[in-house]
Amino acid sequence: MVDRCDVIVIGAGLGDLASAATLAKNGLSVLLLERHHQPGGYASTFVRGRFEFEIALHQLSGLNLKEKSGLYPFFEEIGIMDRVEFLELGDNYRAIFPDIDITIPANREVAEGILMDNFPHEAEGIKQVFKTSFGTSDAIHYLERGEPKLTQEQLQEYLFSKMDKTWGEIVNSYVKDEKLRAVLSVYWPYLGLPPSQISYLIFAIAFASYIRNGPKQIFGKSAMLARAFVDIIEENGGEVRLGCGAKKILTEGDKVKGVLTDNDEKINTNYIISNVNPITTALNLIGADKVPETFFEKIRSSEVAMSLVSAYMGLDVSCEELGIDDFEIWYYDTYDHDRVYESMKKLGDPELVLLTAYNKGDPHFSPPGTSVIVLTAGSAAEPWYNIPPSKYVETKNKFADMLINKVEKYVPGLREHTEVVEVATPITYMRYSGNPGGTYLGFAYTPKDGPLSRMGNEGPLKGLYFAGAWTQPGGGYDPCMISGRWAAEKVIKEIKK
Ligand SMILES: Cc1cc2nc3c(=O)[nH]c(=O)nc-3n(C[C@H](O)[C@H](O)[C@H](O)COP(=O)(O)OP(=O)(O)OC[C@H]3O[C@@H](n4cnc5c(N)ncnc54)[C@H](O)[C@@H]3O)c2cc1C
Numbered sequence: 001m002v003d004r005c006d007v008i009v010i011g012a013g014l015g016d017l018a019s020a021a022t023l024a025k026n027g028l029s030v031l032l033l034e035r036h037h038q039p040g041g042y043a044s045t046f047v048r049g050r051f052e053f054e055i056a057l058h059q060l061s062g063l064n065l066k067e068k069s070g071l072y073p074f075f076e077e078i079g080i081m082d083r084v085e086f087l088e089l090g091d092n093y094r095a096i097f098p099d100i101d102i103t104i105p106a107n108r109e110v111a112e113g114i115l116m117d118n119f120p121h122e123a124e125g126i127k128q129v130f131k132t133s134f135g136t137s138d139a140i141h142y143l144e145r146g147e148p149k150l151t152q153e154q155l156q157e158y159l160f161s162k163m164d165k166t167w168g169e170i171v172n173s174y175v176k177d178e179k180l181r182a183v184l185s186v187y188w189p190y191l192g193l194p195p196s197q198i199s200y201l202i203f204a205i206a207f208a209s210y211i212r213n214g215p216k217q218i219f220g221k222s223a224m225l226a227r228a229f230v231d232i233i234e235e236n237g238g239e240v241r242l243g244c245g246a247k248k249i250l251t252e253g254d255k256v257k258g259v260l261t262d263n264d265e266k267i268n269t270n271y272i273i274s275n276v277n278p279i280t281t282a283l284n285l286i287g288a289d290k291v292p293e294t295f296f297e298k299i300r301s302s303e304v305a306m307s308l309v310s311a312y313m314g315l316d317v318s319c320e321e322l323g324i325d326d327f328e329i330w331y332y333d334t335y336d337h338d339r340v341y342e343s344m345k346k347l348g349d350p351e352l353v354l355l356t357a358y359n360k361g362d363p364h365f366s367p368p369g370t371s372v373i374v375l376t377a378g379s380a381a382e383p384w385y386n387i388p389p390s391k392y393v394e395t396k397n398k399f400a401d402m403l404i405n406k407v408e409k410y411v412p413g414l415r416e417h418t419e420v421v422e423v424a425t426p427i428t429y430m431r432y433s434g435n436p437g438g439t440y441l442g443f444a445y446t447p448k449d450g451p452l453s454r455m456g457n458e459g460p461l462k463g464l465y466f467a468g469a470w471t472q473p474g475g476g477y478d479p480c481m482i483s484g485r486w487a488a489e490k491v492i493k494e495i496k497k
Helices: 014-025 072-078 108-118 120-145 152-158 167-174 178-184 200-213 222-235 278-290 293-300 337-343 389-408 426-433 477-496
Strands: 007-010 030-034 045-048 051-054 086-088 091-097 100-105 216-218 239-242 246-252 255-261 266-268 271-274 307-315 328-332 352-357 371-379 418-424 464-466
Touching: 007 014, 007 246, 007 255, 014 030, 014 072, 014 222, 014 271, 014 477, 045 307, 045 418, 051 307, 051 371, 051 418, 072 477, 091 178, 100 108, 100 178, 108 120, 108 178, 108 200, 120 152, 120 167, 120 178, 120 200, 167 178, 167 200, 216 222, 222 239, 246 271, 246 278, 255 271, 271 278, 271 477, 278 293, 278 464, 307 389, 307 426, 352 389, 371 389, 389 418, 418 426, 464 477
Parallel strands: 007 030, 007 271, 030 239, 091 328, 271 464
Antiparallel strands: 045 051, 086 216, 091 100, 246 255, 255 266, 307 371, 307 418, 328 352, 352 371
């Protein structure tokens, strides 16, 4: 049993799995502590009856298999591409509004064409939205790896001049039609804030990434990705302990000096990367008295992003038999995204439901003749806090009933063919991940906490780093793995110094 290692990594979410694999591949001794009995954090699965459900992943962004770009070089270098198969999903989304039903494919020219066919009077605005978003995405790539080459003027136009803007401000400056504005902003619940509040930068990056790279699923589900990271860490001499979390981060003055595990074992180190949210890391793992007040001031000036309710459903028929033809369908009751966002703060009838039909991405997702779908609605944690424990199960089942009723109007027979349903709320996500409010995004993506301006990897003590959704560039599979890689590279640089 080790009593000292180069780096201790706390939490096996995607952020720290990417950190630990990078560190181990670079020859450092790494110990990864995860409190849960399986790795991956949100990126994992659970089983009910004869169905295995994907907890989180609907669409993986940022991986271009054809051009071998985005996450590809990192995955290739670390060994993920040899172990995990990624499945192309084709279309980005189908969105059904009160009188528009539109499908946006993962192809810039075709997507622009479809939008122009539906909104010919806004052809110029559509061109501008695509040009600007793709320009912003290029600018981010340029900052990260010097490609594609951009001038200072282009960086100013696509990036710096828009860092304090919302997506809504930019889209509204090009497009006047309210319905088109809504159609261009369908993805916002993935990112937690409506167009009027969300950082332009993060939305533009996600918008361009999904269209440019195409969304992906993971063959064998997210557990395959998490497991592959664990294998890479172990094959390179690292140790992964599941079912054993970190109880305390031990400090000496303003530096970290080790970790006390849940088993009361003390392990010394000069470097820790925490995948545990910064609030819990500072208050519970370190102790408020040992953390500079400026760190808490920074946290208090940010908001925590919202959470979700998901109804995970195992069906005794195929998607085709139920007439479900698309991987992902957004059912919007209104074109007013602010109204949808406000409805997520209450437990009333949701104004938006997202249907994800996993077998449309992977025909082998569930046993032959069956299918798995997940119905999702954005939901703030606060209304759930007020439900007494005796009413909790009844309340979440009632909420799931509302989701099913809404979708059943489009998918007749859905309820009748449901063999298993499991409902997760913000409380469920909080309990399993430890994230305040069950958020999947960390700090809310306001322009102030955009991908380049939210908390960095550096923690409030020497030797302490963060990885995962709360830090730059933010929440989601792709950003969390990037943040983990960045944290590891910073530690490697420090150690080499
Ligand atoms: C329903 C849902 C759908 C989603 N869909 C998508 C999608 O389609 N595309 C996408 O890109 N993203 C999606 N996301 C978001 C994505 O899953 C998350 O942003 C990402 O997985 C968060 O990773 P993380 O590194 O921040 O760690 P987390 O997943 O938050 O994991 C943190 C880990 O730390 C562990 N931990 C906590 N305390 C301790 C301790 N003291 N000691 C040891 N371990 C500890 C926890 O057990 C957990 O394993 C979705 C999320 C959810 C919930």
